[in-house]
């Protein structure tokens with residue numbers, strides 16, 4: 367229970383279905399450096415979770431997993447930024463914390479399952495494999511955040527609100543007089559929504575001045591093909607300086623400190639080895655919209671190990687992105703995904719997740 371409305375209603379529904387329910391709140395974030403002023407501190411969240419547990423007349427426990435979180439999520443995050451990639455800590459938090467460290471803590475309390483307030487559905491296929499399906503509320507579907515879960519983890523998971531719309535969840539909470547009924551949704555998940563990311567990153571990543579190179583839209587080096595076609599200095603001209611390529615992300619517009627002559631500049635590519643940022647002018651710059659992506663073999667994860675095959679899938683490369691038609695090809699060293707139409711802001715370090723036509727999550731991987 368996070369102190370939000372979704373997990374409150376999840377607990378209520380389980381209890382109503384006859385489960386013996388225990389509320390468990392985790393603290394995963396200690397450091398307050400870079401914390402956004404006025405954002406709800408974890409104590410408030412815990413208080414709300416506890417209030418709801420009291421109301422539902424269920425046991426309530428608290429666990430501090432911040433060391434574990436630091437080690438398994440925050441360190442990974444810095445390491446990825448350092449490599450010039452943009453990590454997704456929310457996906458990691460589910461794989462490493464909620465459905466691992468947290469799950470183990472729940473097992474110690476005698477639990478058989480961990481239930482969360484995620485908007486997604488679990489089912490069982492005819493051959494006995496677990497299926498992870500998108501939540502029925504298309505606006506709220508959170509299956510993407512669970513794209514790294516294994517069959518073992520799914521085995522232990524319950525998603526009681528996955529069949530509901532958010533408005534229904536709020537209505538149930540109000541009808542039951544739960545203190546969280548009108549609490550605002552958490553913006554980012556885990557701690558990232560609660561910190562000022564640039565300030566946070568500056569704590570650990572060194573600022574080093576480097577060049578910003580603008581690439582013309584008609585640069586002959588086309589960025590539509592799978593071959594890693596990387597820009598180099600010779601492809602453009604210097605338009606300014608930045609304070610560290612690892613602070614920037616593909617598609618980023620703000621914080622460059624230079625504007626385009628006619629339209630805004632967007633980051634097309636970062637090169638942390640050379641400490642160069644390549645930018646292009648305007649949303650329609652060909653370097654910003656790419657046809658495909660590659661995932662190295664070791665970074666490929668099949669949620670359905672029994673369905674490992676290429677072919678047509680629906681793919682998303684970020685949370686809430688509408689699913690995109692694409693073709694997946696399995697190669698010796700990894701997999702290629704080619705989209706039917708070019709995608710904006712395909713970013714190294716983020717997860718691509720592929721779904722079958724009935725919105726079952728089949729696999730995912732870190733974009734390389």
Ligand SMILES: Nc1ncnc2c1ncn2[C@@H]1O[C@H](COP(=O)(O)OP(=O)(O)OP(=O)(O)O)[C@@H](O)[C@H]1O
Nearest residue numbers: 367368370371372373390391392482483484552555
């Ligand atoms: N601090 C926490 N302690 C225990 N469980 C948590 C915590 N944070 C998140 N969770 C679990 O993970 C689920 C998804 O978390 P997320 O931060 O995405 O919240 P949410 O979708 O806004 O849900 P909620 O309304 O329950 O906060 C929550 O519904 C809850 O079950």
